[in-house]
Amino acid sequence: MSSYQVEGAFGRSPSIWDELSQRKGAIKDGSDASLADDFYHRYKEDIRLSKELGIQDFRLSFSPTRFFDENGNETVEGIHFYQEVIQEILRNGLRPVVTLYHWDLPCYLEKKGGFTSPEIVSFFTRYAEIVAEHFSSLVSSFITFNEPQCFLGIGYQRRDHAPSTYHTFEEMKRATHHVLLAHAHMYQVLKRANPHCEVSFVNTMNVPLPIKDNPLLLEKCRQKLFSIPKDETDFYSISIYLDPLVKGYYPEGFLPDNLKEGDLEFIQKSRPDYLGLNIYTGTYFTLDEKNQLVESSHVEKEEESDLFWLKRRPGSLYYGPKFFYERYRLPLVITENGGCYRDNLEEGQIHDAKRVLYLTSYLDSLKKAIEDHIDIRGYYYWSLLDNFEWAEGLSKRFGLLYVDYKDNLKRYRKDSFYAYQNIIKHWN
Numbered sequence: 534m535s536s537y538q539v540e541g542a543f544g545r546s547p548s549i550w551d552e553l554s555q556r557k558g559a560i561k562d563g564s565d566a567s568l569a570d571d572f573y574h575r576y577k578e579d580i581r582l583s584k585e586l587g588i589q590d591f592r593l594s595f596s597p598t599r600f601f602d603e604n605g606n607e608t609v610e611g612i613h614f615y616q617e618v619i620q621e622i623l624r625n626g627l628r629p630v631v632t633l634y635h636w637d638l639p640c641y642l643e644k645k646g647g648f649t650s651p652e653i654v655s656f657f658t659r660y661a662e663i664v665a666e667h668f669s670s671l672v673s674s675f676i677t678f679n680e681p682q683c684f685l686g687i688g689y690q691r692r693d694h695a696p697s698t699y700h701t702f703e704e705m706k707r708a709t710h711h712v713l714l715a716h717a718h719m720y721q722v723l724k725r726a727n728p729h730c731e732v733s734f735v736n737t738m739n740v741p742l743p744i745k746d747n748p749l750l751l752e753k754c755r756q757k758l759f760s761i762p763k764d765e766t767d768f769y770s771i772s773i774y775l776d777p778l779v780k781g782y783y784p785e786g787f788l789p790d791n792l793k794e795g796d797l798e799f800i801q802k803s804r805p806d807y808l809g810l811n812i813y814t815g816t817y818f819t820l821d822e823k824n825q826l827v828e829s830s831h832v833e834k835e836e837e838s839d840l841f842w843l844k845r846r847p848g849s850l851y852y853g854p855k856f857f858y859e860r861y862r863l864p865l866v867i868t869e870n871g872g873c874y875r876d877n878l879e880e881g882q883i884h885d886a887k888r889v890l891y892l893t894s895y896l897d898s899l900k901k902a903i904e905d906h907i908d909i910r911g912y913y914y915w916s917l918l919d920n921f922e923w924a925e926g927l928s929k930r931f932g933l934l935y936v937d938y939k940d941n942l943k944r945y946r947k948d949s950f951y952a953y954q955n956i957i958k959h960w961n
């Protein structure tokens with residue numbers, strides 16, 4: 534789960550998503566996250582339910598808006614709140630996995646230029662120091678950034694996400710470099726506090742899938758996944774971030790003008806301990822008469838979900854990890870994977886057969902990848918609870934637990950909750 538999507542707003546400074554939510558039409562269903570799931574007050578119940586589910590790791594994010602006030606002065610609210618939450622996770626025998634940035638940037642930072650300003654690097658360094666000081670004895674697994682593809686590519690270019698401002702290609706390259714530098718500083722700070730902790734960096738993508746078994750097609754799908762968009766304007770890409778981080782160089786044409794001597798070495802020294810992958814879907818490709826890659830636009834009825842971009846394509850949990858492992862040779866964790874469907878609450882029950890099918894079919898693919906010796910260390914379903922789905926609002930549901938927004942945010946176990954519980958019990 535992520536802070537903004539579940540917590541509710543109590544006692545924190547404003548973030549760019551608060552601001553975006555106030556703009557008319559920015560959130561499709563007109564909802565906002567001021568209460569969301571009220572995880573802020575109900576975390577004990579939710580952690581208990583996740584223990585009942587049988588998972589081992591509890592992934593959550595810290596909101597920087599609970600560590601800094603609207604002027605950027607340090608506050609203790611986040612330290613207190615998250616210490617209680619982490620203690621509760623530990624008491625239930627679960628391992629906390631903490632993301633430091635899942636999109637809720639304090640407004641005062643965005644006013645100074647957000648990720649395009651070098652100040653962002655010192656901000657994240659300081660934030661990590663605070664987290665290291667207060668949490669490194671409790672948390673041994675951290676993720677620095679969740680999906681730069683989204684907070685840069687969608688927030689700064691496509692603009693469906695906060696802060697929904699436009700930046701030039703040069704500025705985008707600078708922002709990318711700042712993200713990587715900030716990651717590297719956070720990595721170093723966290724490792725200094727506890728050399729045994731693991732630190733990751735999470736990416737998302739739409740996996741190009743070969744429609745049939747053909748070596749040339751497979752190769753072209755792989756190239757497609759790591760290719761740079763032709764018009765050079767789309768930062769919804771993988772290699773822009775991971776090539777510098779893992780291999781130590783920027784793809785051609787992506788050298789930022791704020792690159793200083795030693796930066797690339799420093800960034801590569803903070804290579805993530807494993808790669809986090811948020812994999813939801815894929816796009817089928819085939820070859821035309823000239824052996825060129827062409828998209829197959831055909832969509833089966835049973836592949837559709839409640840979100841236009843999210844087709845049920847379980848092969849993405851086979852080919853995605855395979856392609857990443859073969860290129861970057863790092864251990865992998867599927868940090869997110871999940872289905873979005875309309876749910877009906879009937880006499881306290883939710884028969885979400887589509888979500889059950891989504892889950893079981895994707896896990897079958899993942900099993901195949903593991904059998905093929907792809908180094909997969911973990912799988913996290915997105916998400917435990919229905920929550921605030923960003924620009925889509927509260928009406929798009931991903932949870933294994935139904936949240937009744939009309940009746941006091943009551944939680945109900947969906948059929949998928951029991952299905953997943955059963956899978957976990959018998960997973961070997």
Ligand code: GBH
Nearest residue numbers: 535538679680683737811842869915922923
């Ligand atoms: C994740 O992002 C987020 O980490 C999580 O917070 C979120 O709730 C979850 O997924 C479910 O969406 O077809 O080009 O318009 C996934 C990123 C962002 C992927 C929007 C699909 C639309 C791409 N998603 N994106 S496009």
